[in-house]
Amino acid sequence: VRTAMGFDVHRLVAGEELWLGGILIPHDKGLSGHSDADVALHAVTDALLGAAGAGDIGTHFPPSDAQWRGAPSSRFLEHARDLVLAACGRIDFIDLTIICEAPKVGPYRDAMRARIAGLLRLPESRISIKATTTERLGFTGRKEGIAAQAIATISIAEFTR
Amino acid sequence: VRTAMGFDVHRLVAGEELWLGGILIPHDKGLSGHSDADVALHAVTDALLGAAGAGDIGTHFPPSDAQWRGAPSSRFLEHARDLVLAACGRIDFIDLTIICEAPKVGPYRDAMRARIAGLLRLPESRISIKATTTERLGFTGRKEGIAAQAIATISIAEFTR
Amino acid sequence: VRTAMGFDVHRLVAGEELWLGGILIPHDKGLSGHSDADVALHAVTDALLGAAGAGDIGTHFPPSDAQWRGAPSSRFLEHARDLVLAACGRIDFIDLTIICEAPKVGPYRDAMRARIAGLLRLPESRISIKATTTERLGFTGRKEGIAAQAIATISIAEFTR
Ligand SMILES: [Mg+2]
Ligand SMILES: [Mg+2]
Ligand SMILES: [Mg+2]
Numbered sequence: 001v002r003t004a005m006g007f008d009v010h011r012l013v014a015g016e017e018l019w020l021g022g023i024l025i026p027h028d029k030g031l032s033g034h035s036d037a038d039v040a041l042h043a044v045t046d047a048l049l050g051a052a053g054a055g056d057i058g059t060h061f062p063p064s065d066a067q068w069r070g071a072p073s074s075r076f077l078e079h080a081r082d083l084v085l086a087a088c089g090r091i092d093f094i095d096l097t098i099i100c101e102a103p104k105v106g107p108y109r110d111a112m113r114a115r116i117a118g119l120l121r122l123p124e125s126r127i128s129i130k131a132t133t134t135e136r137l138g139f140t141g142r143k144e145g146i147a148a149q150a151i152a153t154i155s156i157a158e159f160t161r
Numbered sequence: 162v163r164t165a166m167g168f169d170v171h172r173l174v175a176g177e178e179l180w181l182g183g184i185l186i187p188h189d190k191g192l193s194g195h196s197d198a199d200v201a202l203h204a205v206t207d208a209l210l211g212a213a214g215a216g217d218i219g220t221h222f223p224p225s226d227a228q229w230r231g232a233p234s235s236r237f238l239e240h241a242r243d244l245v246l247a248a249c250g251r252i253d254f255i256d257l258t259i260i261c262e263a264p265k266v267g268p269y270r271d272a273m274r275a276r277i278a279g280l281l282r283l284p285e286s287r288i289s290i291k292a293t294t295t296e297r298l299g300f301t302g303r304k305e306g307i308a309a310q311a312i313a314t315i316s317i318a319e320f321t322r
Numbered sequence: 323v324r325t326a327m328g329f330d331v332h333r334l335v336a337g338e339e340l341w342l343g344g345i346l347i348p349h350d351k352g353l354s355g356h357s358d359a360d361v362a363l364h365a366v367t368d369a370l371l372g373a374a375g376a377g378d379i380g381t382h383f384p385p386s387d388a389q390w391r392g393a394p395s396s397r398f399l400e401h402a403r404d405l406v407l408a409a410c411g412r413i414d415f416i417d418l419t420i421i422c423e424a425p426k427v428g429p430y431r432d433a434m435r436a437r438i439a440g441l442l443r444l445p446e447s448r449i450s451i452k453a454t455t456t457e458r459l460g461f462t463g464r465k466e467g468i469a470a471q472a473i474a475t476i477s478i479a480e481f482t483r
Binding site for chain 1: 327414415417419428431448449454455456459460471473475
């Protein structure tokens, strides 16, 4: 068993779509970045890449590479899933924490869980989605950006380590 | 085995009691929030809820619900413990990190450890309590608030997954 | 199996060497602190101390103790490794996330991985090193400091718990 985490931050700006946890959320601002900037999927992707010992999202999808411009982050997550499987790993559990003042995550929790479970081909019971604010403190508290942290627990066959 | 994390932040304000890790600490400021605002117990609660795949503390104890006003956070932690047990889970380990400039956590570490172990009905050896500062940087560095992160490792019977 | 995390922050200042992940990196600023201020090794050290239930880096190496002035953080990491081994624990995996705007971590990833693997006497495949920015937000985004988070997964013989 091995556990790894992913952490990511993107800026909230006007005039962008808000993709979060694989879901398009109606909101007055969206996240900016080279891809669709889905900070939650990026955190899960990095957690899986970490557990596979396969670098990070920037290693695999450099922002300098024009082909990832506006790319759906689901592609990054699927790539990380395949790397874990190729290493004879099994994804046991994914725990995601979204840190923002707004939007409220609760109404979209079930949809995010279903979407991430589908992308990872796991039962929804193995996906946890939580949200918290920073009580108006710091950059998330000032609504300048959204942060996300994810923990991946994977099992990997002993002989492949 | 599955691992999940909890992250929480509360504001430090004058005129509030400081509850931290289940302990009342003498300090010139306290944490503000709807309940007793014990940011450390909230982080552990969210880690357990995450590991159980049972949403987050806001799902179970919404701040909009008047009955949790001033509530001791030990009740939230006990509820999360019971949810893990009801899912045939066993709490293997709890690791808590308190992030603040002040107060010093060291003098209260043993008391927090005993308190959390008691609430979770675990031996103290399965509870880790750490503290760190952010070197006067950011909102924790400016003493505007305290952040806490917790990691819960639980085992859950395969047939219940 | 148990999992714990370490989190640490140090300030970036002019006129200091930049030690990061056990490597000396050429950069216009370095990290300030009592020891060599290697925020990445401190995070890994705290993750191991947490998994061993052995307090935190400040417990073992108090900044008030003059003997640790300018000390190489590799000594702290070796001490934490030995505490895990003394508790009949085995280090299964280390996942490290470095959070900064600069320097770029990618070019030094392999050297950090080899260094940490050597200090912990583990194969490199059991060490993950990731980096991310906070998109110019917050104190890491303003390049005022570097933050690091590490997750340690250890196995510990049941009878010693
Ligand atoms: Mg990103
Ligand atoms: Mg709270
Ligand atoms: Mg330090």
